[in-house]
Amino acid sequence: MPTNITKNKFITNILSNDYDKVCKTISRCPSVVHECITDGRNPLHKAIYQKNTDIVKLLLDSGADANKCESKGMQTLFEFNNNIDVVFDGVTPLFAAISKGDLNYSIVQILLEYGVNVNQCDYHNTSPLYLAIKGRNTRIANLLLEYGADVNICNYTxxxxxxxxxxxxxxxxxxxxLERGATTDITNADAANADSANADSTNTSPLYLAAVRWANPLFIAKKKEYESIIKMLLNSGADVNKCSICLDNLN
Structure with missing residues (x-):
């Protein structure tokens, strides 16, 4: 078992992108790749945050668990670009890579090639695909889809x-x-009950914003006037009546 000194030096070498020293430490003490450090993160997460593709591959080749979660995710706010939706226990290496966007595209690809669970969700049931789409990371989202990401996993809302x-x-x-069978009529229950009271200076109420955000896809596309998306949803069988119900309750 590696000593604390060995573990700390190992992490320091990862953070300084010193591939040779990382390699030597693994040769002397192979189990070091599995060790968590005081902030709950493991070496693979550290290498991913450093965006060091070579060290990520080295760790994976040395047996690092591609699906291992961090144990103290509350400390990851800064490293997740202040995205509060991913600040929680349960951050997997894939989540860590996706959080960096296109800068970590190659690392996302490596993790997938090494058999990472493409559908492993966090404690809020947020999937890697959801995270990539929310972050507007189209290339990564497409890559996840190529590796079989489930298009219908909903988060806790x-x-x-x-x-x-x-x-x-x-x-x-x-x-x-839609080409992969996404359900067109999923609706958050609260959206259908929204009203337009308490509008702000843009004549947009908090409840209106909630409705647009959480209603079914066709409702969202109509309110945002995304004509091409409206056509795609209708061609895929989206229920116009469900959209009308949301609109009636909103107006």
């Missing part, structure tokens, strides 16, 4: 990847999701 793609106006991802 019952929000689907298709709803997020529609909200972002990302017609390319909407098309890809």
């Amino acid at each position: 019952n929000t689907s990847p298709l709803q997020v793609a529609a909200m972002n106006g990302n017609s390319q991802i909407v098309k890809a999701l």
Whole structure:
């Protein structure tokens, strides 16, 4: 078992991108790749945050677990670009890589090639695909889809990847999701009950914003006036009546 000094030096070498020293430490003490450090992170997470593709591959080749979660995710706010939706226990290496966007595309690809669970969710049931789409990382989202990402996994608010793609106006991802069988009529229950009271200076109420964000994809596309997305959803069998119900309750 590696000593604390060995573990700390190992992490220091990862953070300084010193491939040779990382390699030598693994040769002397192979189990070091599995060790967590005081902040709950393991060497693979550290290498991913450093965006060091070579060290990531070295760790994986040396037996690092591609699906191992961090144990103290509350400390990851800064490293996740202040995205509060991913600040929690349960950050996998794949989540860590996706959080860096296109800068870590090659690392996401490596993790997938090494058999990472493409559908492993966090404690809020957020999937890697949902995270990539919300972050507007189209290339990564497409890559996840190529590796079999489930298009219908909803997070704890019952929000689907298709709803997020529609909200972002990302017609390319909407098309890809629909081609893979994304459900068109998933609706957050609260959206159908929204009203237009308490409008702000833009004549947009908090409840209106909630409705647009969480309603079914067709409702979202209509309110955002994304014509191409509306056509794709209708061609894929989206229920116009469900959209009308949301609109009636909103107006």
